[in-house]
Amino acid sequence: MGKVAVIQYPGSNCDLDAxxxxxxxxxxxxxxxxxxxxxxxxxxxxVLPGGFSYxxxxxxxxxxxxxxxxxxxxxxxxxxKPVLGICNGFQILVxxxxxxxxVLRNTTLRFVCTWTMLRVETTRTPFTSEAEKGELLSxxxxxxxxxxxxDKERIPELEGNExxxxxxxxxxxxxxxxxxxxxxxxxxxxxxxxxxxxMGLMPHPERASLPVLSPNNRTGGRVxxxxxxxxxxxxxx
Amino acid sequence: MTPxxxxxxxxxENKPLARDPEGETIHLxxxxxxxxxxxxxxxxxxxxRMNVEAESPEEARVIVRKLSDDLxxxxxxxxxxxxxxxx
Numbered sequence: 001m002g003k004v005a006v007i008q009y010p011g012s013n014c015d016l017d018a019x020x021x022x023x024x025x026x027x028x029x030x031x032x033x034x035x036x037x038x039x040x041x042x043x044x045x046x047v048l049p050g051g052f053s054y055x056x057x058x059x060x061x062x063x064x065x066x067x068x069x070x071x072x073x074x075x076x077x078x079x080x081k082p083v084l085g086i087c088n089g090f091q092i093l094v095x096x097x098x099x100x101x102x103v104l105r106n107t108t109l110r111f112v113c114t115w116t117m118l119r120v121e122t123t124r125t126p127f128t129s130e131a132e133k134g135e136l137l138s139x140x141x142x143x144x145x146x147x148x149x150x151d152k153e154r155i156p157e158l159e160g161n162e163x164x165x166x167x168x169x170x171x172x173x174x175x176x177x178x179x180x181x182x183x184x185x186x187x188x189x190x191x192x193x194x195x196x197x198x199m200g201l202m203p204h205p206e207r208a209s210l211p212v213l214s215p216n217n218r219t220g221g222r223v224x225x226x227x228x229x230x231x232x233x234x235x236x237x
Numbered sequence: 238m239t240p241x242x243x244x245x246x247x248x249x250e251n252k253p254l255a256r257d258p259e260g261e262t263i264h265l266x267x268x269x270x271x272x273x274x275x276x277x278x279x280x281x282x283x284x285x286r287m288n289v290e291a292e293s294p295e296e297a298r299v300i301v302r303k304l305s306d307d308l309x310x311x312x313x314x315x316x317x318x319x320x321x322x323x324x
Contacts, residue, residue: 062309095309102315104251107258149255149315183256 002044002232004030007073009064009092012051017206017213018086022047025209025222026229035069044232045082045126046073048089050142050204060103060145061091070096082126082228083198087143090190090200099191099200100158101150106143107183113142116181116203118166118189118220119173125165125196126231127224136173137166137220139203146182146202148191155186166190166201243289243297244324249311250282257281285310286323294322 004022008015015032022030031043054063064070070092077083077098085093093099106112120128120135131137150158158164166189170179175187182202190201205221208214251257259281268276291297302320305311311318 058310059312062312066308094314095312100314102312104255104315105258107256109258109262151252151314152254183258 002028003042004028004045004047004228004232005033005038005043006030006047006049007033007035007038007069008049009035009051009053009067009088011053011055012049012088014051014086014204014206015049018047018049021206021209021222021225022229026225028229028232035064035067038069038072041072041076041079041081043076043081045228046076046084048073048083048085048092049206050087050089053088053092056088056145059091059095061088061093061095064088064092065095065097070098074098077193077198080195080197082231084127084224084228085198085200086206087141087146087202087204090202091145093198093200098198099193100154100163101148101191103145103202104147104149105145106147106181111142111144112146112181113140114181115140115215115218116189117169117171117179118203119169119175121164121167122162122192122196124162125192125199125227127199127227128165130227130230131223134173135223136169136171137205137208137223138218139205139208139221141181141203143182143202146184148182148184148188148202150185152185158191161194162196163191163194164188165192165199166203240292241290243291243294243322245287245289245297245301245320245322247285247287247301247305247310248282248319248321249285249316250280250318252315252317255315298322
């Protein structure tokens, strides 16, 4: 049985939602850990939640990325443990160098809070292993800095390594300008590291995991936590 | 070359190929709309002005350049910086 840490930074939000989904919905032992209290790699997986750590000063995630907790997370990631960054958690992982690229201000220059459709691009990560390639997930976003950026010439490399995990699409599963809510390059909503065990995404799966919290009972985010739990509990019997 | 306190500025901008929607909006919706057609482009960025104790202006610039790289004052994946001593 694995144990998960949800790491709390000053300004985190949806940390309690992630905790609830992990503990009470997908039933995995989970602690909420203040970032300064994370002294050792005592957990089997880490979740960096959303929010506005350190007021998003300098850049979203830039200051939290210097927290000593990131050293622990980095070691854990190098050891192959699953690490999930949601929204601000994604920005922190990018700023800490665990994931490539940058997350810039939305092209609309507005905070965007809406439901998006995501296409699962790979099932090789511990967070998508229970999904199907090409599957559509309906998961909301809420951010001002969500435009994923990487130099264009590096996109084929990311694609070739199967590091693009989710893309924003329309209901026909097509990437279009209208379906891309923040101007992310190549409609990228989530990526992973080369090994696949570190994943970050701008959408909030913990806000789409309990029917009672979602309009139309949408639970598109739950497969991410189910996959993570399955990974921690070992392969299916 | 006198030791003292220097003012050093760091200007952080998106790389030329990374779109800068703030600069584009200021250009299209303010400057061109206001009739200043001579302006052909605008890039918005961030300015950090630091007071630095150093032996010389060059040393002050080197310190700020180093801290900008070490502490990731900018994200090299998406940004460029200019470091300049202004006084």
